[in-house]
Amino acid sequence: MAVDLPRLEDLPLERGQRVLVRVDLNVPVREGTQGTIIVDDDLRIATALPTLEWLRQRGAVLVVAGHLGRPKGEFRSRDSMRPVAVRLSELLGQEVVLAPAVVGPRVEPIVASAGPGDVVLLENVRFEPGETTNDPAFGANLAALADHYVNEAFGASHRSHASIVGPPRLLPHAGGRLLFREVEVLSRLLGGAARPFVAVLGGAKVGDKLAVIDALLDRCDTVLVGGAMAFTFLLAQGHPVGDSLVQPEMVDECRRLLDTGRVRIPVDVVVAREPTDDAETQVVAADAMPDGWRGLDVGPTTADGYADEIARSATVLWNGPMGMFELAPFAAGTHRVAGAVAASPAFTVVGGGDSAAAIRQFGLADRVDHVSTGGGASLEFIERGDLPGLAALRQKEVS
Ligand code: AMP
Numbered sequence: 452m453a454v455d456l457p458r459l460e461d462l463p464l465e466r467g468q469r470v471l472v473r474v475d476l477n478v479p480v481r482e483g484t485q486g487t488i489i490v491d492d493d494l495r496i497a498t499a500l501p502t503l504e505w506l507r508q509r510g511a512v513l514v515v516a517g518h519l520g521r522p523k524g525e526f527r528s529r530d531s532m533r534p535v536a537v538r539l540s541e542l543l544g545q546e547v548v549l550a551p552a553v554v555g556p557r558v559e560p561i562v563a564s565a566g567p568g569d570v571v572l573l574e575n576v577r578f579e580p581g582e583t584t585n586d587p588a589f590g591a592n593l594a595a596l597a598d599h600y601v602n603e604a605f606g607a608s609h610r611s612h613a614s615i616v617g618p619p620r621l622l623p624h625a626g627g628r629l630l631f632r633e634v635e636v637l638s639r640l641l642g643g644a645a646r647p648f649v650a651v652l653g654g655a656k657v658g659d660k661l662a663v664i665d666a667l668l669d670r671c672d673t674v675l676v677g678g679a680m681a682f683t684f685l686l687a688q689g690h691p692v693g694d695s696l697v698q699p700e701m702v703d704e705c706r707r708l709l710d711t712g713r714v715r716i717p718v719d720v721v722v723a724r725e726p727t728d729d730a731e732t733q734v735v736a737a738d739a740m741p742d743g744w745r746g747l748d749v750g751p752t753t754a755d756g757y758a759d760e761i762a763r764s765a766t767v768l769w770n771g772p773m774g775m776f777e778l779a780p781f782a783a784g785t786h787r788v789a790g791a792v793a794a795s796p797a798f799t800v801v802g803g804g805d806s807a808a809a810i811r812q813f814g815l816a817d818r819v820d821h822v823s824t825g826g827g828a829s830l831e832f833i834e835r836g837d838l839p840g841l842a843a844l845r846q847k848e849v850s
Pocket of ligand 1: 653654655656677680696746748771772776777805
C-alpha cells in the first residue's frame with residue numbers, strides 16, 4: 452500500500468545543510484559500572500540507523516532530537532541523553548557530540564560549527580516544558596537549528612508534542628525509513644488484511660486498550676485477550692478474581708465487547724499470592740479464582756487454545772504480554788503465544804514495547820514479519836487510522 456507521506460528523497464537537500472531528525476530514542480537504560488547509566492536495549496537506536504546513514508551519506512549535518520523518560524520540563528541528570536550519545540556513536544562508528552541543552556545559545560554554536568556528516572545529539576527534548584505542551588515557540592526554536600526536518604520517531608508520533616508537530620510547519624520535511632515501514636505494515640492491517648485475522652491483546656492497562664478492541668473488531672475476526680486486562684473481563688462475567696488487577700469502571704464496556712461473541716478470554720489462569728520469581732503458583736479455572744491469590748498469567752489450556760487460533764489465521768497482530776512474563780513463573784503463556792506467532796506462516800505483526808521485548812527475549816523476533824517499535828503509537832494508528840505526527844508531515848510548510 453502506498454504511503455501518502457513525503458520521503459527522504461523528496462527533501463531539497465544540499466550538502467552541508469542541517470537536518471533535524473526526531474528519533475524515538477526512548478530506550479530502556481540501567482546502571483552500569485561506577486554509577487554510569489548505560490543503554491540496556493538499543494533496538495530503537497539501531498532501527499533509526501538507515502535514515503541517519505542515508506542523510507550522512509548525502510553530506511547532511513545531523514541534529515538528532517529525542518526524549519528519554521518523563522523528566523517533566525526540567526533538567527534531570529538521570530534522563531540525560533548521554534548514554535544514548537555513547538551508544539549512537541558506537542553504532543554509527545563516529546563521534547556524536549552531545550549538546551548541553553535542547554535549544555538556545557549553548558546549542559546554536561555547536562550546530563553552526565558542525566560539518567557535513569557530523570552528528571549533534573540534542574539533550575532530552577522533555578527537559579523543555581514546551582515539548583509536551585506543544586508550545587509553538589519551542590517548536591520554532593527547534594526548527595531554527597536546521598534547514599530540514601525528518602520524523603523517524605513513529606513511536607512518538609501519536610503525541611502532539613512540539614518536536615513532532617512543530618518543525619514540519621516551518622521546514623521542508625519527510626518521514627524516515629522506519630516510520631514508512633511502520634505505516635506501511637499497519638495500513639495493511641487496516642485495510643485488506645488476509646482473513647482470518649486474529650488480534651492477540653495483553654498487557655496491564657485495559658483502559659488504554661478497550662477502544663482498540665472496538666476498532667479491531669471492525670477489522671479482524673477474533674480478539675484473544677490475555678494479561679491483566681483479562682481479569683476485568685472475568686469480573687464482567689461475574690467471576691471472582693481474587694487480588695488480580697482490575698478496572699471496575701470498565702466492566703460495562705467489557706460486557707458489551709463480550710456480547711459481540713468475537714472476544715475470547717482465558718478459561719484457566721496461573722495464580723500466585725505475590726508476583727515474585729520464586730512464587731508458589733497454581734493453575735485454576737478462570738471462573739474459580741481463590742481469594743487472596745492474583746492472576747499473573749493465562750493457564751496452559753488457554754495458551755493452547757490461543758496458539759491453535761493463531762495457527763488457523765492468515766493475519767496475526769499481537770500487542771501486550773499474556774502475563775507478567777518478566778518473572779519466570781508467569782512467562783509460559785507469553786512464551787506459548789510468541790512461539791505460535793513465530794511458527795505461523797501468516798502475516799505476523801508484533802507491536803508494543805513489552806511484546807517486542809518478549810519475542811526478542813525468546814529469540815523469535817526474526818521469525819515474525821514486523822516488530823513495531825512503537826506500542827502506543829501502533830495501537831492508536833489502528834484505532835484512528837492516522838496520528839498527529841503523520842498529519843503534520845502531510846502539511847506544506849510555511850516559509
Ligand atoms: P502494557 O504496558 O499495558 O502493555 O503492560 C505490560 C506489562 O503488563 C508487563 O510489564 C507485564 O508484566 C504486565 N502484565 C501482564 N499480565 C499481567 C498480570 N496478569 N498482572 C499484572 N501485570 C501483568
